[in-house]
Amino acid sequence: MDLFDDEMIELQPSLTLIKGMATAQASQFWQSVMTISRQSPFRKMQTPGGQWMSAEITNCGTVGWVSDRQGYRYVNRDPLTDQPWPLMPVTLYEFACEAASRAGFEGFSPDICLINRYRIASKMGLHQDRDERDFAQPIVSVSLGLSANFLFGGERRNSSTQSILLEHGDVLVWGGPLRKYFHGISKIYPGDDPLTGPYRVNLTFRRAL
Numbered sequence: 001m002d003l004f005d006d007e008m009i010e011l012q013p014s015l016t017l018i019k020g021m022a023t024a025q026a027s028q029f030w031q032s033v034m035t036i037s038r039q040s041p042f043r044k045m046q047t048p049g050g051q052w053m054s055a056e057i058t059n060c061g062t063v064g065w066v067s068d069r070q071g072y073r074y075v076n077r078d079p080l081t082d083q084p085w086p087l088m089p090v091t092l093y094e095f096a097c098e099a100a101s102r103a104g105f106e107g108f109s110p111d112i113c114l115i116n117r118y119r120i121a122s123k124m125g126l127h128q129d130r131d132e133r134d135f136a137q138p139i140v141s142v143s144l145g146l147s148a149n150f151l152f153g154g155e156r157r158n159s160s161t162q163s164i165l166l167e168h169g170d171v172l173v174w175g176g177p178l179r180k181y182f183h184g185i186s187k188i189y190p191g192d193d194p195l196t197g198p199y200r201v202n203l204t205f206r207r208a209l
């Protein structure tokens with residue numbers, strides 16, 4: 001029996017798109033993002049090379065991901081407020097575990113959710129998620145609001161990439177041998193989303209510690 005009214009697409013082994021898995025809970029998740037960002041506001045971050053990233057970020061969970069001239073890392077307090085990061089809402093935690101398990105990654109236990117907020121002109125260059133300790137744990141990504149063109153590459157920065165359209169409510173899970181593959185956002189599709197207005201918001205759940 002299919003309990004879910006969404007569509008699971010295995011793009012490659014260990015790369016699964018669950019189309020619309022978050023649609024029913026999207027407004028609840030958006031409210032959580034609003035609450036989190038009142039406590040730990042979205043902010044621009046600088047890369048170690050000194051460039052400003054175009055997406056603004058915040059975090060919830062035990063730790064949060066930050067970047068500055070000293071490098072990329074997880075820290076247990078928000079440097080902007082000098083307070084712990086907002087707690088990860090249980091609904092978000094359980095949703096991410098469910099998505100991972102449907103994609104074949106049983107036992108995922110995220111301790112951080114990095115939240116990226118993109119405007120129409122924002123992009124995210126090809127990069128690897130490699131600041132976490134346990135690469136056996138997958139990445140679960142939830143997209144809200146405006147659509148994006150997501151690029152999924154390979155082991156090397158210059159590996160060929162696959163373009164994946166990520167729309168409101170889509171969930172993408174990758175892990176296993178693909179866990180450290182390069183990926184990025186090449187385009188945000190202009191629009192005015194009924195929930196998020198001029199933004200795309202992406203939540204990536206990770207196990208950092």
Ligand SMILES: O=C(O)CCC(=O)C(=O)O
Binds near residue numbers: 114129183185
């Ligand atoms: O916005 C996305 O879909 C991807 C975000 C991402 O790759 C990251 O935060 O590391």
Ligand SMILES: [Fe+2]
Binds near residue numbers: 127128129183
């Ligand atoms: Fe990433």
